[in-house]
Amino acid sequence: MLTINDVSKKYGSHTVLNEIDLEFTHGVYGLLAPNGAGKTTLIKMLTTLLYPSSGAILYKGQDIYSMGEHYRDVIGYLPQQFGFYKNNSPYQYLHYLAALKGLKKKEMDQKIPELLKLVALEDVMKKKMRTFSGGMIQRVGIAQAMLNDPQLLILDEPTAGLDPKERVRFRNLLSELARNRTVILSTHIVSDVESIANEIIMIKNGEIRYKDSIANICSELEGKVFETEVAFPDVDQFRQHYLSLSERQDNGAMVIRFIAEKNADLNWLQVRPTLEDAFLYQYQDVGSGHYYADRSV
Helix, strand or coil: CEEEEEEEEEECCEEEEEEEEEEECCEEEEEECCCCCCHHHHHHHHCCCCCCCEEEEEECCEEHHHHCHHHHCCEEEECCCCCCCCCCCHHHHHHHHHHHCCCCHHHHHHHHHHHHHHCCCHHHCCCCHHHCCHHHHHHHHHHHHCCCCCCEEEEECCCCCCCHHHHHHHHHHHHHHCCCCEEEEEECCHHHCCCCCCEEEEEECCEEEEEECHHHHHHCCCCCEEEEEECHHHHHHHHHHCEEEEEEEECCEEEEEEECCCCCCCCCEECCCCHHHHHHHHCCCCCCCCCCCCCCC
């Protein structure tokens, strides 16, 4: 079990995270927030790359920073970008990393083919990675994070730049890996977590806004999400009164999905809230105007 007790991170007078309390057991946890909200800072503290300004992070009751190598033996980490030699094959790359981790040759020879099969790269394990797609490289990244069979797998924006097919494959792989371990997936892409996460964690203004199931998070918008047709000349005015979640053209009008917190019109169609709706509602003041999440898959 991984616990975060009253953790804050400050840079001078700027507070990135403020008095965070979290607890993780087995399953997939989606750390969901826009870029710049503090996700990567939290991930770097969980991997001991950063120290908190105050508070404690514990693994099975022990401070992770005092555990040293014993803690690093139980975690696997895939950063946003990881270094590799393009002229290496996945097999060579994983052998190199396994040697750095202290694995014996007999153990490497057995484990590396198993991992490459797990991430569906067994047919290209001897090919140079310079020929690989972004999705294939990310699967090599998962394999390297799994070399020590970690109990805690931490992934920072792992699907950035992947096409929809690769992202589906990636999510299916994470679901498989989470059967007997903790997976923490940091992302700003709603679709990456809505189908696989046991719980969603949202960070806003340096604090935890939610740590709950998708169903419970969405229930807060029950009865507030609608769709309606709006004539093109009236769209701008409509946006000034309601939070637009998505828009599409249909039969010479704009069909708008939106949030109305009171005074619902009888002509509006009430629809079931989704995680994307909740995300857009929570972060409507982030960036400029409307914040649209990615729902390409």
